[in-house]
Amino acid sequence: MTGLEKELTEADRQLLSAMQQGFAPVLRPFQEIAERLGVTEEKVIADLRRLKEKGIIRRLGAIIDSRKIGYTGTLCAMQVPAERIPEVAGVINAFPEITHNYVREHEYNIWFTILAPSTARIDKILKRIQEQTGITNMLNLSATRIFKIRVNFDLEGER
Amino acid sequence: MTELEQRLIMELGDNFPIDSRPFAVIGQRLGMTEEEVIARVKEFIDRGVIRRLSVALRQQHVGFTANAMVMWQVPAERLAEIGRTLASFPEVTHCYERETLPDWPYNLYTMVHRPRREECLAIAERLSRAVGVGEYKVLFSKQELKRSNPQYFSEERE
Structure with a gap:
Protein backbone atom coordinates (compact mmCIF):
# COMPACT_ATOMS: atom_id res chain seq x y z
CA MET A 1 0.00 0.00 0.00
CA THR A 2 1.20 3.46 -0.70
CA GLY A 3 -0.93 5.27 1.83
CA LEU A 4 -2.88 7.08 -0.86
CA GLU A 5 -5.35 4.20 -0.91
CA LYS A 6 -6.42 4.98 2.66
CA GLU A 7 -7.37 8.50 1.58
CA LEU A 8 -10.00 7.17 -0.83
CA THR A 9 -13.49 7.81 0.49
CA GLU A 10 -16.44 5.55 -0.17
CA ALA A 11 -17.68 8.14 -2.68
CA ASP A 12 -14.28 8.08 -4.44
CA ARG A 13 -14.48 4.31 -4.74
CA GLN A 14 -17.97 4.48 -6.24
CA LEU A 15 -16.88 7.18 -8.67
CA LEU A 16 -13.78 5.25 -9.77
CA SER A 17 -15.83 2.07 -10.20
CA ALA A 18 -18.34 3.89 -12.37
CA MET A 19 -15.57 5.48 -14.41
CA GLN A 20 -13.88 2.09 -14.90
CA GLN A 21 -17.16 0.87 -16.40
CA GLY A 22 -16.80 3.68 -18.88
CA PHE A 23 -18.59 6.82 -19.99
CA ALA A 24 -20.50 7.61 -23.15
CA PRO A 25 -19.71 10.01 -26.01
CA VAL A 26 -22.54 12.41 -25.14
CA LEU A 27 -22.67 16.18 -24.67
CA ARG A 28 -22.22 15.99 -20.88
CA PRO A 29 -20.67 12.61 -20.01
CA PHE A 30 -19.86 13.57 -16.39
CA GLN A 31 -23.48 14.58 -15.87
CA GLU A 32 -24.45 11.02 -16.85
CA ILE A 33 -21.94 9.57 -14.37
CA ALA A 34 -23.30 11.96 -11.71
CA GLU A 35 -26.85 10.75 -12.34
CA ARG A 36 -25.73 7.13 -12.03
CA LEU A 37 -24.23 7.95 -8.63
CA GLY A 38 -26.87 10.38 -7.40
CA VAL A 39 -24.48 13.31 -7.01
CA THR A 40 -23.98 16.59 -8.86
CA GLU A 41 -21.97 17.00 -12.05
CA GLU A 42 -19.87 19.66 -10.27
CA LYS A 43 -18.87 17.12 -7.61
CA VAL A 44 -17.93 14.49 -10.20
CA ILE A 45 -15.76 16.99 -12.07
CA ALA A 46 -14.09 18.31 -8.90
CA ASP A 47 -13.44 14.79 -7.58
CA LEU A 48 -12.04 13.54 -10.89
CA ARG A 49 -9.70 16.53 -11.09
CA ARG A 50 -8.49 15.86 -7.54
CA LEU A 51 -7.97 12.12 -8.17
CA LYS A 52 -6.06 12.86 -11.37
CA GLU A 53 -3.97 15.52 -9.60
CA LYS A 54 -3.06 13.02 -6.88
CA GLY A 55 -2.03 10.44 -9.46
CA ILE A 56 -4.66 7.89 -8.47
CA ILE A 57 -6.09 8.28 -11.97
CA ARG A 58 -3.16 7.68 -14.32
CA ARG A 59 -5.13 8.70 -17.38
CA LEU A 60 -8.67 9.60 -18.29
CA GLY A 61 -10.23 9.52 -21.74
CA ALA A 62 -10.15 7.27 -24.78
CA ILE A 63 -8.49 3.86 -24.37
CA ILE A 64 -6.96 3.30 -27.79
CA ASP A 65 -6.49 -0.10 -29.45
CA SER A 66 -2.92 0.49 -30.53
CA ARG A 67 -3.02 -2.33 -33.09
CA LYS A 68 -5.94 -0.70 -34.88
CA ILE A 69 -3.82 2.39 -35.54
CA GLY A 70 -0.89 0.43 -36.86
CA TYR A 71 1.18 -0.10 -33.74
CA THR A 72 2.75 -3.39 -32.75
CA GLY A 73 3.82 -4.56 -29.34
CA THR A 74 6.08 -7.08 -27.71
CA LEU A 75 7.19 -8.32 -24.29
CA CYS A 76 10.90 -8.70 -23.67
CA ALA A 77 12.87 -10.26 -20.85
CA MET A 78 16.53 -9.82 -19.97
CA GLN A 79 18.98 -11.41 -17.55
CA VAL A 80 20.69 -8.56 -15.74
CA PRO A 81 23.13 -8.83 -12.80
CA ALA A 82 21.38 -7.30 -9.77
CA GLU A 83 23.99 -4.56 -9.31
CA ARG A 84 23.52 -3.39 -12.91
CA ILE A 85 19.72 -3.05 -12.78
CA PRO A 86 19.61 0.76 -12.27
CA GLU A 87 22.06 1.39 -15.11
CA VAL A 88 20.42 -1.06 -17.53
CA ALA A 89 16.95 0.26 -16.65
CA GLY A 90 18.22 3.73 -17.53
CA VAL A 91 19.23 2.55 -21.01
CA ILE A 92 15.92 0.72 -21.60
CA ASN A 93 13.65 3.42 -20.19
CA ALA A 94 15.24 6.14 -22.31
CA PHE A 95 13.26 4.85 -25.31
CA PRO A 96 9.80 6.44 -25.31
CA GLU A 97 8.42 3.28 -26.95
CA ILE A 98 9.01 1.36 -23.68
CA THR A 99 5.66 1.51 -21.85
CA HIS A 100 6.21 -0.92 -18.93
CA ASN A 101 9.36 -2.12 -17.20
CA TYR A 102 9.40 -4.33 -14.11
CA VAL A 103 11.89 -6.29 -12.02
CA ARG A 104 10.42 -9.78 -11.63
CA GLU A 105 11.41 -12.77 -9.53
CA HIS A 106 12.97 -15.03 -12.16
CA GLU A 107 16.39 -15.70 -13.71
CA TYR A 108 15.12 -13.37 -16.42
CA ASN A 109 14.69 -10.53 -13.98
CA ILE A 110 13.88 -7.49 -16.17
CA TRP A 111 10.63 -7.55 -18.13
CA PHE A 112 9.61 -4.68 -20.39
CA THR A 113 7.08 -3.99 -23.13
CA ILE A 114 7.64 -2.06 -26.35
CA LEU A 115 4.94 -0.38 -28.43
CA ALA A 116 6.16 0.90 -31.79
CA PRO A 117 4.94 1.59 -35.34
CA SER A 118 6.83 -1.39 -36.81
CA THR A 119 8.67 -4.58 -35.91
CA ALA A 120 11.70 -3.03 -37.61
CA ARG A 121 11.66 -0.25 -35.01
CA ILE A 122 11.31 -2.83 -32.22
CA ASP A 123 14.30 -4.80 -33.55
CA LYS A 124 16.31 -1.58 -33.74
CA ILE A 125 15.52 -0.69 -30.12
CA LEU A 126 16.49 -4.18 -28.94
CA LYS A 127 19.74 -4.03 -30.90
CA ARG A 128 20.56 -0.66 -29.33
CA ILE A 129 19.83 -1.97 -25.83
CA GLN A 130 22.12 -4.95 -26.44
CA GLU A 131 24.86 -2.72 -27.81
CA GLN A 132 24.64 -0.18 -25.01
CA THR A 133 24.49 -2.72 -22.17
CA GLY A 134 26.54 -5.58 -23.62
CA ILE A 135 23.80 -7.94 -22.46
CA THR A 136 22.54 -10.26 -25.17
CA ASN A 137 20.68 -12.77 -23.04
CA MET A 138 17.25 -11.56 -24.02
CA LEU A 139 13.85 -12.94 -24.98
CA ASN A 140 11.58 -11.20 -27.50
CA LEU A 141 8.10 -12.64 -26.99
CA SER A 142 5.89 -11.11 -29.68
CA ALA A 143 2.17 -11.29 -29.11
CA THR A 144 0.50 -13.48 -31.73
CA ARG A 145 -3.06 -13.24 -30.39
CA ILE A 146 -4.82 -11.06 -27.84
CA PHE A 147 -7.61 -12.77 -25.92
CA LYS A 148 -8.24 -9.95 -23.48
CA ILE A 149 -7.23 -6.50 -22.31
CA ARG A 150 -9.59 -5.26 -19.66
CA VAL A 151 -8.14 -3.71 -16.55
CA ASN A 152 -10.84 -3.22 -13.96
CA PHE A 153 -9.99 -3.11 -10.27
CA ASP A 154 -12.78 -4.09 -7.90
CA LEU A 155 -12.67 -1.16 -5.48
CA GLU A 156 -15.96 -1.83 -3.76
CA GLY A 157 -15.53 -5.50 -2.87
CA GLU A 158 -14.36 -6.93 0.42
CA ARG A 159 -11.35 -5.10 1.83
CA MET B 1 -5.13 7.97 -40.81
CA GLY B 48 -12.61 -0.52 -32.57
CA VAL B 49 -9.95 2.20 -32.65
CA ILE B 50 -11.28 3.40 -29.30
CA ARG B 51 -12.02 0.50 -26.95
CA ARG B 52 -13.80 2.63 -24.37
CA LEU B 53 -13.90 6.03 -22.74
CA SER B 54 -12.70 5.29 -19.24
CA VAL B 55 -9.98 5.75 -16.63
CA ALA B 56 -6.74 3.92 -15.99
CA LEU B 57 -5.86 3.83 -12.31
CA ARG B 58 -2.41 3.68 -10.78
CA GLN B 59 -2.71 0.20 -9.33
CA GLN B 60 -0.41 0.73 -6.35
CA HIS B 61 -2.40 3.80 -5.31
CA VAL B 62 -5.68 1.91 -5.15
CA GLY B 63 -4.21 -0.94 -3.10
CA PHE B 64 -3.64 -3.47 -5.89
CA THR B 65 0.04 -3.89 -5.04
CA ALA B 66 0.53 -7.56 -6.01
CA ASN B 67 1.21 -7.79 -9.72
CA ALA B 68 1.60 -11.32 -11.07
CA MET B 69 2.41 -12.42 -14.58
CA VAL B 70 1.30 -16.03 -14.99
CA MET B 71 2.95 -17.84 -17.91
CA TRP B 72 1.35 -21.01 -19.22
CA GLN B 73 2.64 -23.88 -21.30
CA VAL B 74 -0.43 -25.20 -23.06
CA PRO B 75 -0.84 -27.71 -25.91
CA ALA B 76 -1.06 -25.87 -29.24
CA GLU B 77 -4.30 -27.58 -30.22
CA ARG B 78 -6.00 -26.36 -27.02
CA LEU B 79 -4.61 -22.84 -27.09
CA ALA B 80 -7.67 -21.00 -28.40
CA GLU B 81 -10.04 -22.74 -26.01
CA ILE B 82 -7.75 -22.22 -22.99
CA GLY B 83 -7.04 -18.61 -23.94
CA ARG B 84 -10.75 -17.85 -24.03
CA THR B 85 -11.42 -19.63 -20.73
CA LEU B 86 -8.60 -17.81 -18.90
CA ALA B 87 -9.73 -14.50 -20.40
CA SER B 88 -13.26 -15.06 -19.06
CA PHE B 89 -12.08 -14.74 -15.43
CA PRO B 90 -12.66 -11.18 -14.18
CA GLU B 91 -9.41 -11.32 -12.19
CA VAL B 92 -7.45 -11.75 -15.44
CA THR B 93 -6.78 -8.28 -16.85
CA HIS B 94 -4.67 -9.33 -19.85
CA CYS B 95 -4.46 -12.61 -21.75
CA TYR B 96 -2.06 -12.95 -24.70
CA GLU B 97 -0.69 -15.72 -26.85
CA ARG B 98 3.02 -15.16 -27.48
CA GLU B 99 5.70 -16.73 -29.64
CA THR B 100 7.75 -19.51 -28.09
CA LEU B 101 11.54 -19.71 -28.40
CA PRO B 102 13.84 -22.76 -28.48
CA ASP B 103 14.38 -22.75 -24.69
CA TRP B 104 11.18 -20.97 -23.83
CA PRO B 105 8.03 -23.10 -23.99
CA TYR B 106 5.48 -20.68 -22.51
CA ASN B 107 2.86 -19.70 -25.06
CA LEU B 108 0.07 -18.04 -23.03
CA TYR B 109 0.43 -15.09 -20.65
CA THR B 110 -2.08 -13.73 -18.15
CA MET B 111 -1.83 -10.78 -15.79
CA VAL B 112 -3.43 -10.85 -12.35
CA HIS B 113 -3.51 -7.75 -10.11
CA ARG B 114 -4.69 -8.11 -6.52
CA PRO B 115 -4.07 -6.45 -3.16
CA ARG B 116 -2.10 -9.46 -1.83
CA ARG B 117 0.33 -12.04 -3.24
CA GLU B 118 -1.53 -14.99 -1.71
CA GLU B 119 -4.64 -13.95 -3.64
CA CYS B 120 -2.70 -13.96 -6.92
CA LEU B 121 -1.35 -17.44 -6.14
CA ALA B 122 -4.80 -18.74 -5.23
CA ILE B 123 -6.24 -17.31 -8.46
CA ALA B 124 -3.45 -18.91 -10.51
CA GLU B 125 -4.28 -22.25 -8.91
CA ARG B 126 -7.95 -21.76 -9.66
CA LEU B 127 -7.16 -20.92 -13.30
CA SER B 128 -4.93 -23.99 -13.53
CA ARG B 129 -7.72 -26.26 -12.32
CA ALA B 130 -10.27 -24.60 -14.61
CA VAL B 131 -8.26 -25.39 -17.74
CA GLY B 132 -6.52 -28.55 -16.51
CA VAL B 133 -3.02 -27.22 -17.15
CA GLY B 134 -0.36 -27.70 -14.48
CA GLU B 135 2.58 -26.22 -16.38
CA TYR B 136 2.62 -22.61 -15.31
CA LYS B 137 4.85 -20.09 -13.52
CA VAL B 138 3.89 -17.06 -11.47
CA LEU B 139 6.29 -14.12 -11.74
CA PHE B 140 5.64 -11.35 -9.23
CA SER B 141 6.96 -7.88 -9.87
CA LYS B 142 9.47 -6.69 -7.26
CA GLN B 143 9.91 -3.18 -8.54
CA GLU B 144 8.34 -0.90 -11.14
CA LEU B 145 11.06 0.66 -13.28
CA LYS B 146 8.77 2.37 -15.77
CA ARG B 147 5.07 2.75 -16.49
CA SER B 148 4.13 5.34 -19.09
CA ASN B 149 1.33 6.07 -21.49
CA PRO B 150 1.90 5.07 -25.10
CA GLN B 151 3.08 7.94 -27.27
CA TYR B 152 1.42 7.72 -30.64
CA PHE B 153 2.32 9.55 -33.84
CA SER B 154 5.44 11.19 -32.49
CA GLU B 155 8.15 11.54 -35.10
CA GLU B 156 10.06 8.33 -35.45
CA ARG B 157 13.50 9.01 -34.10
CA GLU B 158 16.30 8.65 -36.66
Missing part, protein backbone atom coordinates in the same frame (compact mmCIF):
# COMPACT_ATOMS: atom_id res chain seq x y z
CA THR B 2 -5.36 11.70 -41.55
CA GLU B 3 -3.44 14.26 -39.53
CA LEU B 4 -6.70 15.56 -38.04
CA GLU B 5 -7.64 12.03 -36.95
CA GLN B 6 -4.23 11.61 -35.34
CA ARG B 7 -4.59 14.90 -33.45
CA LEU B 8 -8.08 13.93 -32.38
CA ILE B 9 -6.85 10.56 -31.06
CA MET B 10 -4.14 12.34 -29.06
CA GLU B 11 -6.59 14.86 -27.58
CA LEU B 12 -9.04 12.11 -26.67
CA GLY B 13 -6.39 9.83 -25.19
CA ASP B 14 -3.87 12.13 -23.54
CA ASN B 15 -5.56 15.49 -23.09
CA PHE B 16 -9.17 14.67 -22.35
CA PRO B 17 -10.69 17.72 -20.58
CA ILE B 18 -12.38 17.10 -17.24
CA ASP B 19 -15.06 19.67 -18.03
CA SER B 20 -18.81 19.76 -18.33
CA ARG B 21 -18.65 19.76 -22.17
CA PRO B 22 -15.36 17.95 -22.89
CA PHE B 23 -16.07 17.35 -26.58
CA ALA B 24 -16.75 21.06 -27.10
CA VAL B 25 -13.35 21.86 -25.56
CA ILE B 26 -11.61 19.37 -27.83
CA GLY B 27 -13.53 20.81 -30.80
CA GLN B 28 -12.26 24.29 -29.96
CA ARG B 29 -8.68 23.03 -29.87
CA LEU B 30 -9.01 21.37 -33.29
CA GLY B 31 -11.42 23.72 -35.09
CA MET B 32 -14.30 21.25 -35.08
CA THR B 33 -17.81 21.50 -33.68
CA GLU B 34 -18.83 19.56 -30.60
CA GLU B 35 -21.20 17.45 -32.73
CA GLU B 36 -18.43 16.61 -35.20
CA VAL B 37 -16.14 15.47 -32.39
CA ILE B 38 -18.84 13.26 -30.87
CA ALA B 39 -19.66 11.76 -34.27
CA ARG B 40 -15.97 10.93 -34.85
CA VAL B 41 -15.67 9.37 -31.38
CA LYS B 42 -18.67 7.14 -32.09
CA GLU B 43 -17.14 6.15 -35.41
CA PHE B 44 -13.80 5.34 -33.71
CA ILE B 45 -15.67 3.18 -31.17
CA ASP B 46 -17.51 1.36 -33.99
CA ARG B 47 -14.21 0.73 -35.79
Whole structure:
Protein backbone atom coordinates (compact mmCIF):
# COMPACT_ATOMS: atom_id res chain seq x y z
CA MET A 1 0.00 0.00 0.00
CA THR A 2 1.20 3.46 -0.70
CA GLY A 3 -0.93 5.27 1.83
CA LEU A 4 -2.88 7.08 -0.86
CA GLU A 5 -5.35 4.20 -0.91
CA LYS A 6 -6.42 4.98 2.66
CA GLU A 7 -7.37 8.50 1.58
CA LEU A 8 -10.00 7.17 -0.83
CA THR A 9 -13.49 7.81 0.49
CA GLU A 10 -16.44 5.55 -0.17
CA ALA A 11 -17.68 8.14 -2.68
CA ASP A 12 -14.28 8.08 -4.44
CA ARG A 13 -14.48 4.31 -4.74
CA GLN A 14 -17.97 4.48 -6.24
CA LEU A 15 -16.88 7.18 -8.67
CA LEU A 16 -13.78 5.25 -9.77
CA SER A 17 -15.83 2.07 -10.20
CA ALA A 18 -18.34 3.89 -12.37
CA MET A 19 -15.57 5.48 -14.41
CA GLN A 20 -13.88 2.09 -14.90
CA GLN A 21 -17.16 0.87 -16.40
CA GLY A 22 -16.80 3.68 -18.88
CA PHE A 23 -18.59 6.82 -19.99
CA ALA A 24 -20.50 7.61 -23.15
CA PRO A 25 -19.71 10.01 -26.01
CA VAL A 26 -22.54 12.41 -25.14
CA LEU A 27 -22.67 16.18 -24.67
CA ARG A 28 -22.22 15.99 -20.88
CA PRO A 29 -20.67 12.61 -20.01
CA PHE A 30 -19.86 13.57 -16.39
CA GLN A 31 -23.48 14.58 -15.87
CA GLU A 32 -24.45 11.02 -16.85
CA ILE A 33 -21.94 9.57 -14.37
CA ALA A 34 -23.30 11.96 -11.71
CA GLU A 35 -26.85 10.75 -12.34
CA ARG A 36 -25.73 7.13 -12.03
CA LEU A 37 -24.23 7.95 -8.63
CA GLY A 38 -26.87 10.38 -7.40
CA VAL A 39 -24.48 13.31 -7.01
CA THR A 40 -23.98 16.59 -8.86
CA GLU A 41 -21.97 17.00 -12.05
CA GLU A 42 -19.87 19.66 -10.27
CA LYS A 43 -18.87 17.12 -7.61
CA VAL A 44 -17.93 14.49 -10.20
CA ILE A 45 -15.76 16.99 -12.07
CA ALA A 46 -14.09 18.31 -8.90
CA ASP A 47 -13.44 14.79 -7.58
CA LEU A 48 -12.04 13.54 -10.89
CA ARG A 49 -9.70 16.53 -11.09
CA ARG A 50 -8.49 15.86 -7.54
CA LEU A 51 -7.97 12.12 -8.17
CA LYS A 52 -6.06 12.86 -11.37
CA GLU A 53 -3.97 15.52 -9.60
CA LYS A 54 -3.06 13.02 -6.88
CA GLY A 55 -2.03 10.44 -9.46
CA ILE A 56 -4.66 7.89 -8.47
CA ILE A 57 -6.09 8.28 -11.97
CA ARG A 58 -3.16 7.68 -14.32
CA ARG A 59 -5.13 8.70 -17.38
CA LEU A 60 -8.67 9.60 -18.29
CA GLY A 61 -10.23 9.52 -21.74
CA ALA A 62 -10.15 7.27 -24.78
CA ILE A 63 -8.49 3.86 -24.37
CA ILE A 64 -6.96 3.30 -27.79
CA ASP A 65 -6.49 -0.10 -29.45
CA SER A 66 -2.92 0.49 -30.53
CA ARG A 67 -3.02 -2.33 -33.09
CA LYS A 68 -5.94 -0.70 -34.88
CA ILE A 69 -3.82 2.39 -35.54
CA GLY A 70 -0.89 0.43 -36.86
CA TYR A 71 1.18 -0.10 -33.74
CA THR A 72 2.75 -3.39 -32.75
CA GLY A 73 3.82 -4.56 -29.34
CA THR A 74 6.08 -7.08 -27.71
CA LEU A 75 7.19 -8.32 -24.29
CA CYS A 76 10.90 -8.70 -23.67
CA ALA A 77 12.87 -10.26 -20.85
CA MET A 78 16.53 -9.82 -19.97
CA GLN A 79 18.98 -11.41 -17.55
CA VAL A 80 20.69 -8.56 -15.74
CA PRO A 81 23.13 -8.83 -12.80
CA ALA A 82 21.38 -7.30 -9.77
CA GLU A 83 23.99 -4.56 -9.31
CA ARG A 84 23.52 -3.39 -12.91
CA ILE A 85 19.72 -3.05 -12.78
CA PRO A 86 19.61 0.76 -12.27
CA GLU A 87 22.06 1.39 -15.11
CA VAL A 88 20.42 -1.06 -17.53
CA ALA A 89 16.95 0.26 -16.65
CA GLY A 90 18.22 3.73 -17.53
CA VAL A 91 19.23 2.55 -21.01
CA ILE A 92 15.92 0.72 -21.60
CA ASN A 93 13.65 3.42 -20.19
CA ALA A 94 15.24 6.14 -22.31
CA PHE A 95 13.26 4.85 -25.31
CA PRO A 96 9.80 6.44 -25.31
CA GLU A 97 8.42 3.28 -26.95
CA ILE A 98 9.01 1.36 -23.68
CA THR A 99 5.66 1.51 -21.85
CA HIS A 100 6.21 -0.92 -18.93
CA ASN A 101 9.36 -2.12 -17.20
CA TYR A 102 9.40 -4.33 -14.11
CA VAL A 103 11.89 -6.29 -12.02
CA ARG A 104 10.42 -9.78 -11.63
CA GLU A 105 11.41 -12.77 -9.53
CA HIS A 106 12.97 -15.03 -12.16
CA GLU A 107 16.39 -15.70 -13.71
CA TYR A 108 15.12 -13.37 -16.42
CA ASN A 109 14.69 -10.53 -13.98
CA ILE A 110 13.88 -7.49 -16.17
CA TRP A 111 10.63 -7.55 -18.13
CA PHE A 112 9.61 -4.68 -20.39
CA THR A 113 7.08 -3.99 -23.13
CA ILE A 114 7.64 -2.06 -26.35
CA LEU A 115 4.94 -0.38 -28.43
CA ALA A 116 6.16 0.90 -31.79
CA PRO A 117 4.94 1.59 -35.34
CA SER A 118 6.83 -1.39 -36.81
CA THR A 119 8.67 -4.58 -35.91
CA ALA A 120 11.70 -3.03 -37.61
CA ARG A 121 11.66 -0.25 -35.01
CA ILE A 122 11.31 -2.83 -32.22
CA ASP A 123 14.30 -4.80 -33.55
CA LYS A 124 16.31 -1.58 -33.74
CA ILE A 125 15.52 -0.69 -30.12
CA LEU A 126 16.49 -4.18 -28.94
CA LYS A 127 19.74 -4.03 -30.90
CA ARG A 128 20.56 -0.66 -29.33
CA ILE A 129 19.83 -1.97 -25.83
CA GLN A 130 22.12 -4.95 -26.44
CA GLU A 131 24.86 -2.72 -27.81
CA GLN A 132 24.64 -0.18 -25.01
CA THR A 133 24.49 -2.72 -22.17
CA GLY A 134 26.54 -5.58 -23.62
CA ILE A 135 23.80 -7.94 -22.46
CA THR A 136 22.54 -10.26 -25.17
CA ASN A 137 20.68 -12.77 -23.04
CA MET A 138 17.25 -11.56 -24.02
CA LEU A 139 13.85 -12.94 -24.98
CA ASN A 140 11.58 -11.20 -27.50
CA LEU A 141 8.10 -12.64 -26.99
CA SER A 142 5.89 -11.11 -29.68
CA ALA A 143 2.17 -11.29 -29.11
CA THR A 144 0.50 -13.48 -31.73
CA ARG A 145 -3.06 -13.24 -30.39
CA ILE A 146 -4.82 -11.06 -27.84
CA PHE A 147 -7.61 -12.77 -25.92
CA LYS A 148 -8.24 -9.95 -23.48
CA ILE A 149 -7.23 -6.50 -22.31
CA ARG A 150 -9.59 -5.26 -19.66
CA VAL A 151 -8.14 -3.71 -16.55
CA ASN A 152 -10.84 -3.22 -13.96
CA PHE A 153 -9.99 -3.11 -10.27
CA ASP A 154 -12.78 -4.09 -7.90
CA LEU A 155 -12.67 -1.16 -5.48
CA GLU A 156 -15.96 -1.83 -3.76
CA GLY A 157 -15.53 -5.50 -2.87
CA GLU A 158 -14.36 -6.93 0.42
CA ARG A 159 -11.35 -5.10 1.83
CA MET B 1 -5.13 7.97 -40.81
CA THR B 2 -5.36 11.70 -41.55
CA GLU B 3 -3.44 14.26 -39.53
CA LEU B 4 -6.70 15.56 -38.04
CA GLU B 5 -7.64 12.03 -36.95
CA GLN B 6 -4.23 11.61 -35.34
CA ARG B 7 -4.59 14.90 -33.45
CA LEU B 8 -8.08 13.93 -32.38
CA ILE B 9 -6.85 10.56 -31.06
CA MET B 10 -4.14 12.34 -29.06
CA GLU B 11 -6.59 14.86 -27.58
CA LEU B 12 -9.04 12.11 -26.67
CA GLY B 13 -6.39 9.83 -25.19
CA ASP B 14 -3.87 12.13 -23.54
CA ASN B 15 -5.56 15.49 -23.09
CA PHE B 16 -9.17 14.67 -22.35
CA PRO B 17 -10.69 17.72 -20.58
CA ILE B 18 -12.38 17.10 -17.24
CA ASP B 19 -15.06 19.67 -18.03
CA SER B 20 -18.81 19.76 -18.33
CA ARG B 21 -18.65 19.76 -22.17
CA PRO B 22 -15.36 17.95 -22.89
CA PHE B 23 -16.07 17.35 -26.58
CA ALA B 24 -16.75 21.06 -27.10
CA VAL B 25 -13.35 21.86 -25.56
CA ILE B 26 -11.61 19.37 -27.83
CA GLY B 27 -13.53 20.81 -30.80
CA GLN B 28 -12.26 24.29 -29.96
CA ARG B 29 -8.68 23.03 -29.87
CA LEU B 30 -9.01 21.37 -33.29
CA GLY B 31 -11.42 23.72 -35.09
CA MET B 32 -14.30 21.25 -35.08
CA THR B 33 -17.81 21.50 -33.68
CA GLU B 34 -18.83 19.56 -30.60
CA GLU B 35 -21.20 17.45 -32.73
CA GLU B 36 -18.43 16.61 -35.20
CA VAL B 37 -16.14 15.47 -32.39
CA ILE B 38 -18.84 13.26 -30.87
CA ALA B 39 -19.66 11.76 -34.27
CA ARG B 40 -15.97 10.93 -34.85
CA VAL B 41 -15.67 9.37 -31.38
CA LYS B 42 -18.67 7.14 -32.09
CA GLU B 43 -17.14 6.15 -35.41
CA PHE B 44 -13.80 5.34 -33.71
CA ILE B 45 -15.67 3.18 -31.17
CA ASP B 46 -17.51 1.36 -33.99
CA ARG B 47 -14.21 0.73 -35.79
CA GLY B 48 -12.61 -0.52 -32.57
CA VAL B 49 -9.95 2.20 -32.65
CA ILE B 50 -11.28 3.40 -29.30
CA ARG B 51 -12.02 0.50 -26.95
CA ARG B 52 -13.80 2.63 -24.37
CA LEU B 53 -13.90 6.03 -22.74
CA SER B 54 -12.70 5.29 -19.24
CA VAL B 55 -9.98 5.75 -16.63
CA ALA B 56 -6.74 3.92 -15.99
CA LEU B 57 -5.86 3.83 -12.31
CA ARG B 58 -2.41 3.68 -10.78
CA GLN B 59 -2.71 0.20 -9.33
CA GLN B 60 -0.41 0.73 -6.35
CA HIS B 61 -2.40 3.80 -5.31
CA VAL B 62 -5.68 1.91 -5.15
CA GLY B 63 -4.21 -0.94 -3.10
CA PHE B 64 -3.64 -3.47 -5.89
CA THR B 65 0.04 -3.89 -5.04
CA ALA B 66 0.53 -7.56 -6.01
CA ASN B 67 1.21 -7.79 -9.72
CA ALA B 68 1.60 -11.32 -11.07
CA MET B 69 2.41 -12.42 -14.58
CA VAL B 70 1.30 -16.03 -14.99
CA MET B 71 2.95 -17.84 -17.91
CA TRP B 72 1.35 -21.01 -19.22
CA GLN B 73 2.64 -23.88 -21.30
CA VAL B 74 -0.43 -25.20 -23.06
CA PRO B 75 -0.84 -27.71 -25.91
CA ALA B 76 -1.06 -25.87 -29.24
CA GLU B 77 -4.30 -27.58 -30.22
CA ARG B 78 -6.00 -26.36 -27.02
CA LEU B 79 -4.61 -22.84 -27.09
CA ALA B 80 -7.67 -21.00 -28.40
CA GLU B 81 -10.04 -22.74 -26.01
CA ILE B 82 -7.75 -22.22 -22.99
CA GLY B 83 -7.04 -18.61 -23.94
CA ARG B 84 -10.75 -17.85 -24.03
CA THR B 85 -11.42 -19.63 -20.73
CA LEU B 86 -8.60 -17.81 -18.90
CA ALA B 87 -9.73 -14.50 -20.40
CA SER B 88 -13.26 -15.06 -19.06
CA PHE B 89 -12.08 -14.74 -15.43
CA PRO B 90 -12.66 -11.18 -14.18
CA GLU B 91 -9.41 -11.32 -12.19
CA VAL B 92 -7.45 -11.75 -15.44
CA THR B 93 -6.78 -8.28 -16.85
CA HIS B 94 -4.67 -9.33 -19.85
CA CYS B 95 -4.46 -12.61 -21.75
CA TYR B 96 -2.06 -12.95 -24.70
CA GLU B 97 -0.69 -15.72 -26.85
CA ARG B 98 3.02 -15.16 -27.48
CA GLU B 99 5.70 -16.73 -29.64
CA THR B 100 7.75 -19.51 -28.09
CA LEU B 101 11.54 -19.71 -28.40
CA PRO B 102 13.84 -22.76 -28.48
CA ASP B 103 14.38 -22.75 -24.69
CA TRP B 104 11.18 -20.97 -23.83
CA PRO B 105 8.03 -23.10 -23.99
CA TYR B 106 5.48 -20.68 -22.51
CA ASN B 107 2.86 -19.70 -25.06
CA LEU B 108 0.07 -18.04 -23.03
CA TYR B 109 0.43 -15.09 -20.65
CA THR B 110 -2.08 -13.73 -18.15
CA MET B 111 -1.83 -10.78 -15.79
CA VAL B 112 -3.43 -10.85 -12.35
CA HIS B 113 -3.51 -7.75 -10.11
CA ARG B 114 -4.69 -8.11 -6.52
CA PRO B 115 -4.07 -6.45 -3.16
CA ARG B 116 -2.10 -9.46 -1.83
CA ARG B 117 0.33 -12.04 -3.24
CA GLU B 118 -1.53 -14.99 -1.71
CA GLU B 119 -4.64 -13.95 -3.64
CA CYS B 120 -2.70 -13.96 -6.92
CA LEU B 121 -1.35 -17.44 -6.14
CA ALA B 122 -4.80 -18.74 -5.23
CA ILE B 123 -6.24 -17.31 -8.46
CA ALA B 124 -3.45 -18.91 -10.51
CA GLU B 125 -4.28 -22.25 -8.91
CA ARG B 126 -7.95 -21.76 -9.66
CA LEU B 127 -7.16 -20.92 -13.30
CA SER B 128 -4.93 -23.99 -13.53
CA ARG B 129 -7.72 -26.26 -12.32
CA ALA B 130 -10.27 -24.60 -14.61
CA VAL B 131 -8.26 -25.39 -17.74
CA GLY B 132 -6.52 -28.55 -16.51
CA VAL B 133 -3.02 -27.22 -17.15
CA GLY B 134 -0.36 -27.70 -14.48
CA GLU B 135 2.58 -26.22 -16.38
CA TYR B 136 2.62 -22.61 -15.31
CA LYS B 137 4.85 -20.09 -13.52
CA VAL B 138 3.89 -17.06 -11.47
CA LEU B 139 6.29 -14.12 -11.74
CA PHE B 140 5.64 -11.35 -9.23
CA SER B 141 6.96 -7.88 -9.87
CA LYS B 142 9.47 -6.69 -7.26
CA GLN B 143 9.91 -3.18 -8.54
CA GLU B 144 8.34 -0.90 -11.14
CA LEU B 145 11.06 0.66 -13.28
CA LYS B 146 8.77 2.37 -15.77
CA ARG B 147 5.07 2.75 -16.49
CA SER B 148 4.13 5.34 -19.09
CA ASN B 149 1.33 6.07 -21.49
CA PRO B 150 1.90 5.07 -25.10
CA GLN B 151 3.08 7.94 -27.27
CA TYR B 152 1.42 7.72 -30.64
CA PHE B 153 2.32 9.55 -33.84
CA SER B 154 5.44 11.19 -32.49
CA GLU B 155 8.15 11.54 -35.10
CA GLU B 156 10.06 8.33 -35.45
CA ARG B 157 13.50 9.01 -34.10
CA GLU B 158 16.30 8.65 -36.66
